[in-house]
Amino acid sequence: MNTATRPGFGMRPGEIDTEATEAAIPERSRVDLAAERDEAGIDELMSSLDDELIGLREVKTRIREVAALLLVDRVRQRFGVSSTRPNLHMCFTGNPGTGKTTVAMRMAGLLHRIGYLERGHLVAVTRDDLVGQYVGHTAPKTKEVLKRAMGGVLFIDEAYYLYRAENERDYGQESIEILLQVMENQREDVVVILAGYGDRMAEFFHSNPGMSSRVAHHIEFDDYDLGELESIAGLMSEQDGYRIGGEAAEVFRELLDEQRARPRFANARTVRNVLERARLRHASRLVDTLDDCGLDDLVRLEPVDFKS
Ligand SMILES: Nc1ncnc2c1ncn2[C@@H]1O[C@H](COP(=O)(O)OP(=O)(O)OP(=O)(O)O)[C@@H](O)[C@H]1O
Ligand SMILES: [Mg+2]
Incomplete structure (x- = not known):
């Protein structure tokens, strides 16, 4: 979905989209949110999440919040109320085996279900998929991966390996810059989820404030008891x-x-x-x-x- 076809996007928050008014429902209408939720299959999705994933209380709460945000956003659009497209780039931190990849897949499904992502598939990559070994190889590699991820979630495991503090000329930087641009300008086309250990991710964000500011949701995965x-x-x-x-x-x-x-x-x-x-x-x-x-x-x- 591109912005041109989405009423309300690209306008100032709260502004009534005159172009969209034709499609918009009357100001005094009422909307049944429960029915909307039902139609989007959110409850079904959340209960399968509860049944199939043990624990992860905070993670589940965040997923519920994101689902609510998108649902309300969708209904607001129907009234012609514009708002900026919610930023859904995320960072999942936690030790191995705590469910990060599994939850990322669920998230992709949810975002598709609710109409935020067109395809809802997950493309999981690491540094080697994004960064080349020679001059001129990195940009095409990163772009190719982004192309595959369009309409879905790009999951970058151990994202901090993209940045090597000791090497200023590292090609990883080139990849980061392309990712930043797409994360900013093509939010509606791809959601980026960065994953890895908490402390290393914190260092990575510290050295890459651009990346840090584009990631709206930081979700921690605790060890299981x-x-x-x-x-x-x-x-x-x-x-x-x-x-x-x-x-x-x-x-x-x-x-x-x-x-x-x-x-x-x-x-x-x-x-x-x-x-x-x-x-x-x-x-x-x-x-x-x-x-x-x-x-x-x-x-x-x-x-x-x-x-x-
Ligand atoms: N809360 C959970 N309930 C049930 N099964 C789980 C849960 N968390 C993880 N699993 C299962 O454990 C396995 C490992 O999970 P997953 O690959 O998502 O972990 P990860 O955090 O991505 O690990 P890594 O950091 O090593 O990539 C998967 O088979 C997944 O289905
Ligand atoms: Mg994983």
């Missing part, structure tokens, strides 16, 4: 058709707690990996020991499946 990790495991095993009963759950919890202290711990991703290993052991155990096997054997993970 033990209870949340267990719930995530419950959800994942249920989706995969496994049961972790009584004693096995106990062993699993101890294992997770132990993993949490390790430097390579990656939150929900570690949970998935532990479950994958348990599946392997479970399958070997069945094949090695059981000649006669029923449904219960096939779906139940035992304590030994979690022991290394």
Whole structure:
């Protein structure tokens, strides 16, 4: 959607768009916001978010806020009230496996559903996809990626690698400048989400105030606590058709707690990996020991499946 076809955009806030008045509904009309919400499928989307993602309370609240903002914006436009296009570029910070990529995909879907993005797909990239190794390679690479992301979300993982403080001539800078321009001038075409560790992202913003000022939403993804990790495991095993009963759950919890202290711990991703290993052991155990096997054997993970 470009600005020319969107009534109300490009005008001063609060101004009544005379060109849009023809399409606008009368000033005294009433609009049923619940029906609007229903039509956009927001509740459905939010409840699937609640069902499929454990915890992340603050993240979910922010998503709700963004959904409300866009919905109200859309209704305002129907009355011909103009406002600047909301800035939806975001930054997701948090440790590995806290759900940043997953939530970015959900966000892309939501923005599409509500009519902000035309396609709602997600293009996930890192520095190597954007920055070339030789003179003249970076601009075409970055532009190509942006072209692919048009109508959707451009997700830049570990975005701070774009900037190398020690090297003034680094090609990353060229990429950053192109991104900045598009983030400013083509907001309606692409939403940029930067992701990475909090402290490194803070440094990156400090050195790149232009980027910092274009990112309106900073969302932090906290590490999951033990209870949340267990719930995530419950959800994942249920989706995969496994049961972790009584004693096995106990062993699993101890294992997770132990993993949490390790430097390579990656939150929900570690949970998935532990479950994958348990599946392997479970399958070997069945094949090695059981000649006669029923449904219960096939779906139940035992304590030994979690022991290394
Ligand atoms: N809150 C959650 N509830 C259920 N599953 C989750 C949750 N958070 C993450 N997961 C699952 O954990 C895995 C890792 O999540 P994801 O890839 O989104 O993490 P990330 O923050 O992007 O990690 P990284 O920083 O390493 O890229 C995915 O399979 C995802 O579905
Ligand atoms: Mg990720």
